[in-house]
Amino acid sequence: MATNQLYKGSLSTIILKLLGEKGRMYGYQITQEVKAISSGEYVITEGALYPMLHKLEAQGLLTVEIEMTGNRMRKYYSITKNGKKEVANLMTEMESYIRNMQSLLNPKIDLA
Amino acid sequence: MATNQLYKGSLSTIILKLLGEKGRMYGYQITQEVKAISSGEYVITEGALYPMLHKLEAQGLLTVEIEMTGNRMRKYYSITKNGKKEVANLMTEMESYIRNMQSLLNPKIDLA
DNA sequence: TCTAATGCATAAGCTATTTATGTATGTTTG
DNA sequence: CAAACATACATAAATAGCTTATGCATTAGA
Incomplete structure (x- = not known):
């Protein structure tokens, strides 16, 4: 990963x-x-994904159902009612973050 | 700080x-x-700011000049030539991040 | 005169992540 | 048909970027 750190969080x-x-x-x-x-x-990365899925499940924001496709396991996740509430909060935070970044980083906004 | 983690990075x-x-x-x-x-x-937070300023200075992206205002010290930072190059890269990454987030989080873009 | 604001600094701890492994099945290719 | 790659899960150790806590000193305000 030579990628940037912005995706953190x-x-x-x-x-x-x-x-x-x-x-x-x-x-x-x-x-x-x-x-x-x-x-x-x-x-x-898998090392980020699976622990996060387990955490969100533990928090009651996701539920899981195991299914087999042939011999291969899949764990299907679905969002819960509490998960929907939480995603609304997270979206608000994300919108606020992006708005603030645009203010901080694009001072040359055309107000004309 | 009850704030969100999005600012990390x-x-x-x-x-x-x-x-x-x-x-x-x-x-x-x-x-x-x-x-x-x-x-x-x-x-x-100060615990984030000052170490970061020192790091950017150590990387040659900032220079520092100490000034006294009465008895109070101030350390004025300025961006270097390399700092300007770096900020251009960081801005590209930020723009790409925001673009990707908007794609991921706003699937209901009006393509009409 | 005590509190808050200004202005710097560092150390310990937290948390989300990367990196490194591990296991196993299914598919493609030389 | 064997090796490589993709699919699919998982966890542990290490790292990075912070927060929290603390410290020191000056200045302004209640």
């Missing part, structure tokens, strides 16, 4: 939002989806 | 960009400026 927001939009997804699928949407610029 | 970008725009600033002044611009939503 946004993983839970991304996971919850994605599950809120797309319905059930399994871990590996989330990594592929995020990589695709970000044009390969954000690659979620 | 953006401190160096903010400092360098601010110094690139405003010219010389001292540490405390940076914290006040950032707090004001973000409407109090981003408060840089």
